[in-house]
Amino acid sequence: MRYIRPLSIEDAVGELAKAVGPAAILAGGSDLLVRMKGGFIEPELIVDIKAIGGLADITETADGFRIGAAVPCAVLGENKAVRKAWPGVVEAANLIGSKQVQGRCTITGNLCNASPAADSVPALVAAGAKAVVAGPSGKRTIAVESVPTGPGRTSLAKGEIIEAILLDKRPVHAGDAYLRFIPRTEMDIAVVSAGVNLTLDDKGAIKTARVALGAAAPTVLLVEEAGQVLVGSKLDEATLERLAKICSGACRPIDDKRGTIEFRRKVAGVLAQRAAAIAYKRAGGK
């Protein structure tokens, strides 16, 4: 096994592109090292991206935020500006693993691990976050929901690295929220989860809405119909009921060690309602 710590994204991309055997990218390592220790993967090349300039930084730009791929979730959680603008994304990132894990893990890693149960991903999808991909043929910016294609699989080509996640600047009346269901209080993986992102008009009615569900299908789901049903409403009871019904219906869950199909369907709707209520309140709705 070869471990390298390149100083530029070009070098990292180059090494990954010419790798012959299995290669892995190391940021926090909270997925990679566990999988290696468990004997599930034996990479021949490990590319540590933490020394690449800018990847450990959170930058506030004219358009919003740029969160480097090596920014640990705990650091993200301590960034006041991001926390204020995107509380749902930050709370999702700070649910991953444990306090210790949060000191290492990253939202980019969470996205690229491509687990349907990844905590930060439904919040990022609801937020309309974008991923900046660097690869052998240059850079491109894509919607985060287009990254995972199935459990453990991504749309990234050989040699490609996500170098940052972009979040938009927030208008005045905006709020997001993320909720997951776990049988315990922490140190667990979502049985099902929901992220909701709303903006309101001046009268407090919902202007735009995005709803995403986790652990409800092979990938995190963006439920566009659920967003549409919220638009124009002030989150009255009838709307919330329709929201739950749409979310439950959009699920394509499985029975497994973490939960049943029936449970995931039902609770997806409940969590979407509750997350919508929190996001609405955060946006200033009453």
Add this chain to the structure above:
Amino acid sequence: MNFDPRFTGRKFSSVGTRPLRPDGIDKVTGRARYGADFNMAGQLVGRILRSPHAHAVIKSIDTSKAEKLAGVKAVITAKDLPDLTDGDAAMYDILDNSMARKKALYDGHAVAAVAAIDARIARQALKLIEVDYEVLPHVTDVDEAAHHHAPLINDQVFTEGLEEKPAKPSNITKRTQFGHGDVHKGFAEADFVIERSFKTEQTHQGYIEPHACVASVNPDGTADLWVCTQGHFVYRQHCAQLLGLEASKLRVTSSEIGGGFGGKTHVWAEPVALALSRKAGRPVKLVMTRDEVFRASGPTSATSIDVRIGAKKDGTITAAEATLRYSCGPYAGSWAEIGAMTAFACYKLENVKTVGFEVLVNRPKTAAYRAPSAPMAAFAVESSIDELAREIGMDAVDFRIKNAAQEGTRASYGPVYGPIGIGPTLEAVKKHPHMKAPLKANQGRGMACGFWFNFGGQTCVDLNIGMDGSVSLAVGTVDVGGSRASLSLVAAEELGIDYSQLKAIVADTSSLGYNDMTDGSRGTFSSSMATISAARNAILILRDRAAQMWDIPVEDVVWEKGHAIAKGEKYGNLSPLSLKDIAAKSGTTGGPIAGHSELVADGAGVSFATHICDIEVDPETGATRVIRYTVVQDAGKAVHPTYVEGQYQGGAAQGIGWALNEEYIYGKDGRLQNAGFLDYRIPVCSDLPMIDTQILEIPNPNHPYGVRGVGETSIVPPLAAIANAVSNAVGVRMTHIPMSPPRILAALDAEREG
């Protein structure tokens, strides 16, 4: 050995205080040596190859490629552990469980092992071992396995305990029955009868420290084993028998233990490590991974239990009956039998009958887990008792008080009780402020009782007094919960010296006589009895030495408050001699001063507990949260109250995990789906409230201080207490443990749909 174990009421100066434990500093600074912390020069890394199949004939094993890999020093299969068990069926099962001989009987069953110079090579070597399996149909569910169409796990099993030997083999190894009176007559007299069926899933003890050992076998037939165990003397016996060693030539040293809860009372990997070392000619270290711990060690039984209880309008129980089916893994056990004995032990019953069936399944060999078999039986019985109280219209506590067993009651499992604590724990619960605390919406309160036998057994202690007057205490029961502190208090009490003057250790098997293992809540009960005896023997010598120093008859010397005192006015001018004074002169008065004790600690007092639990249920998701929990339990005498409370809290915490989320989940392929702490969900700290405790002290008449075992009983009531709380919170009676959110939500939905 003239030792009178009877209880004598006395005042204590050391016993009942709460000093720091002697092993505390090492544990909080990371200096304590656990199983995997032992190392030897030249040691190899041992790894075990495990069956991926739940049930398969091992047609052949080809180890040649693995043996040729550079760095591999030994590869073994069952051939390297020949059968020396000489007709001892229980030992044969342990041997076969350590290394499958003809069939792999569960996912995770060991089939071969390697010793190599490092872990990477050992892992590679495992991949080079070729096992040719013929996969057989399997069965993992206890009810399916008991069915006559189920795949047979062992075609030589014909159910024992039936009036006639059955014509066909089955997966039911044994039927047992307990009780007295006439239940038909009793049910005929009942105004109300409750009949329910319950299931509990399999759980693991969940100790944080995986099984670990270092084995070193010498060519001269001697061997050493350093191991994390609850009973190094028992491990020595088992390993010596399985390896063909002489017991006294195998020295076993127990490490500190990161939890056992019954799961470290059996050998699994140790015979394999010894066989690897014997073949390689070098020490071998073998540490199980967490995945191996789940797949191949522990767990407790999965159960299926039917209960029927009848009572009169006035609340008198007229009859009680239960049929209990417990999974044993693929080897015979007595787990249902213990469940059948404990099920109704809390109650005074005229007519009672319990029947247990031991059921073989393609799962790991069932091991003891803290009051083994009792929590499941208590779950079924105490849930039914609550329902019956409701039918009658009686308060759940009053109904239990009315029917509680007392001194003189004939227990449902046979014996007649002496002074016991079930009534007092119920009365204490009735008065406890917890019972009157207000509840909010979706919150409910439940309570339940539990019983455990406790055990005494063979015990040996050495107490040595140094020339400086300090005292070392060598015990042979592994310290799983603070017993070194408790036993030091007991020795300090007897000798009349300060706790700080003592240091207790757990001696290895070559330094002390045989001790049964730390199980059955016997550690402090039995070793304190032996410590008292050893201290009294030492005092005999101390008095004799004082008499020599004073040149007076020993009969005139008494021992009080750590001093020899010359009794009688004629000795008025002799000042008392302290233990230190006498020890300082020991070299010239007859040599070292020591007290020894070897005894069988009979008369372990039975133990009872009553728990109260408040729970909140989210009716939309089925999520639960334990918001308040109180344990009331009889300790006989709490030697070190902090560690007694720790046992109460630990048992309750494990019971809460078992009740709510812990379970072995098998796929249709017979493979364990959740062999890790991520998906085998034991509670984390933030899942639990502070668990309140109340210690009752109803002296055990068979111990000088009145001590009873305390370690196990506290895991017995939680399953039922929580089920009763859920029922009171949201009106659904959960009959399947764990009461995980999907199960609770499904029950709520079924209730809402009517």
